[in-house]
Amino acid sequence: MSATQQLINNQSYKLKTASLTGILVAGMFFADISRAEYGINFPPPAADVAQEIYDIHMLTMQITTVLLLIVFGFVFYSLYYHRKSRGFQADQNFHNSWFGNWSWVVVPVMVLGVDLTIAGKADAVLKKVWDVPKEENILDVKVTGHQWWWEFDYLDHDIKVESRYVPEKESGDLYLREVDNRLVLPTGQKIRFLHTSADVLHAFWVPELAVKKDAIPGYVTETWAELNREGVFRGQCAELCGTWHSRMPIVVESVSPQQFAAWVDDQKAIKVAAAAEASADKTWSLDELMAKGKTLYDTKCAACHQVSGMGLPPAFPGLKGSAMVTGPIEAHLEIVIKGKEGTAMQPWGSLNDLEIAAIVTYERNAWDNNTGDVVQPSDVKQAR
């Protein structure tokens, strides 16, 4: 997008938001239009359907604002003129007039007219939102909510992206709006999101895409979008999912189809390299596993068990000196691979042998646990 175009877009956006605030705060106590840059309306849409949703949002808001002003107008007129202190005599027969006898028909018919206008417009957009395309070249992205991170599976490319929040030290101003691995999507291609969850309810929400759908364990819900501009779009989990609900940002990076193809190739290369490393028939040293384990632990386990290994009892038990991680290796492997039912501890069996070996080794030796155990990938393979 050229600079001028962006400027125009920005301007019209500001104009829209400015007029919007103007309407909204009419008669209210503060009218600070300079707030526009802090966001008082949806961000500019990045998809055609999102644009239509934005338009219907503006339409209903305008209709309701007009209705509100009509009601306010009548009430304030009445409050001013029909008061006893002005000597106004109450009209005791007002409810017996023609108007009084027939208003119960007139008013509902008028409201019905407004309702049908809104419902009619909404219905057309609704059909588009709900009608998920079934084309051949559609990009399928399976979105899985976890406590508390997102997993994005590109089903057509066999790529998996794990997306977690970035702590405040590294993300700075974008804290709670920044992730370590973004959801990279191409423009100009229809994308189908398949939402599901591994544990509790979550909801995928990116305002620019106007996509929000619940992730329900055991069920798959679908939505779709076709991005029409490049950019970085930020959203958050919208359905209360437990302790760190606030730490589930979603960052969509919209890129051109060429860049997307390059990104896919990169991801595949990384995956191949990782698989080669894991399957290499090698005995790993304690130091190697500890180094790998720390990185993995801090991203995957620390949300609950904390970097310090102290956990957040009683919900999330501490690992420092705990009976589980200093006891038999088999039980430790089993709980990591299979999880524990009825608790927030989920199965991590989808990690490869090397990763699990590294995490378990790290947990058994970090924070003064010092069991000296070194768990090899081959041990993990056996335990599965």
Added chain:
Amino acid sequence: MRVPRYQTPELRNKNVRLAWVLGGMAIFFLVTSFPFWTGLFRIVGTQAMP
């Protein structure tokens, strides 16, 4: 817990009868307006299978 006798026996009977009807309505909704018992029986049934 003494109640002043302001209700005639007829009125009192009428009141208690209506109260039971309404209470029955509440219990009816508790039991039937959602798949509680069907679900329970289904689950009990499948779990009892060998």
Added chain:
Amino acid sequence: MTTTTLNHDEAHHHDMPTGWRRWLFSTNHKDIGTLYLLFALIMLFIGGASAMLIRLELFQPGIQLLDPDLYNNLVTNHALIMIFGAVMPAAAGLANWMIPMMIGAPDMALPRMNNLSFWILPAAATMLILSFVVPFFPGGGTQINTGWTLYPPLSVQVGMSMDFLIFAIHLLGISSVLASINIIVTLLNMRAPGMTLMTMPMFCWTWLVTAFLLILVVPVLAGGVTMLLFDRHFGTSFFDAAGGGDPVLFQHLFWFFGHPEVYILLLPSIGVLSHVIPAFSRKPLFGYKSMVGAMLTVATIGMVVWAHHQYTIGMSLGAVTYFMIGTILISIPVGLMIFNFIATMWRGAMTFETPMLFAVAIVLMFTFGGLSGVMLAVVPADMQYHDSMFVVAHFHYVLMPGAVFGLFAGVFYWLPKWTGHMYDETLGKIFFWTNVIGFNITFFPQHFLGLAGMPRRIVDYNMMFTEFNVISSIGAIIFGLSHLLLLYIVIKTIRGGKKAESRAWEGAKGLEWELDSPPAFHTWTVAPQIK
């Protein structure tokens, strides 16, 4: 009329019991009404304190005050205490006090059950507060971090405090169903001779509809949470997909209760307005019949549009279209109610005492909340609003004016009748203005937060949301503190003040104003004849 004469004489033999027996064993509708109102006032402050903590935490980005689970626990408790502890008992208190006096009945139809339905409440409240407190003790399990909606599977993860909560909900449900049965029986069987259903005061009509709604939907909630209890402890899987259940089923059961619940909270206050506005406009209620019709329509449509709280669960196109159109149609009867209120004020001779100020504020602000409700009903747009702060702003704009301000209006309107003293009008007006201004500063900016992308129920937020959260929290402090003034006014009025006449307000109409202020312990022992 031999029987009434007999009863009349007998009533005098029953002296008013004194001491704690008067309250614990009370079968008197006025005393039980007072108990309900006091209970609601205490709960209002407990629920308000939790709201203050929530707003203080959100004052600045970052986690300063509350750890995330405690924050979520407060969110849960704020909602449950305000709905089940404050608003519903306060409305029941008004019903207990006013319905027998309004319809010329000596007492509620089933006085002993009346006693029971109140005294279940303190037990339920204890359970509710225990569910909040238990996790602080060793071995108390995790805090309830689910919000009041209690959606599984999250609610299955929670520790034993969830069981306390489930039993608290059962008790609260039993209490409201019993109270509703009592109110319906009273209204249908105990009206003074000559008073028909269509000449009965509007407040009675609203409670008749509310009571029926309660009987229909509260058992469904009870069933839903029972299934949750079974899932948690007895190995069933109603809501567990792995065992053949469906997590969404709970949402349907919950909102089948939850949506009519909105009207349960709302309608008694609409009833209060139907008395306050005509009294201070010195003009009869405009459109009594259409009001009754609108109310019945709201109740009926309200029962069948619950899934608009769950647009994002992945329903079929047909289902969402139905729920969208049904929801938008609710604006017709609600619009008619608002219209009737405005038409009652129109060409009246208005004065603006505190109850009327609240009534006018309700008409304006409830319209605002109702209109943002129309926006939320539009499914495609709701794909954006859903579970954002916009929703929080919307339902507070509906429930604060629609329910709580209505109760405030009712309390100020009838306080002279109950206590025999006029409240301090200046203080009342100060309370009104701080309350309403504080409310608007708190919740108006939350619309913007939601549109800008802030989800609800998050303990920590990005700094882009700071400005409006600061404004909102400052408003919340004003709003919260203003309620101390309410407490002061109520205590002051009970202790003394200008003597209230039996017809405390110039334009007040109805049987309750024929009685002394304060009324005798037993009133209408001889039924009045309605012409």
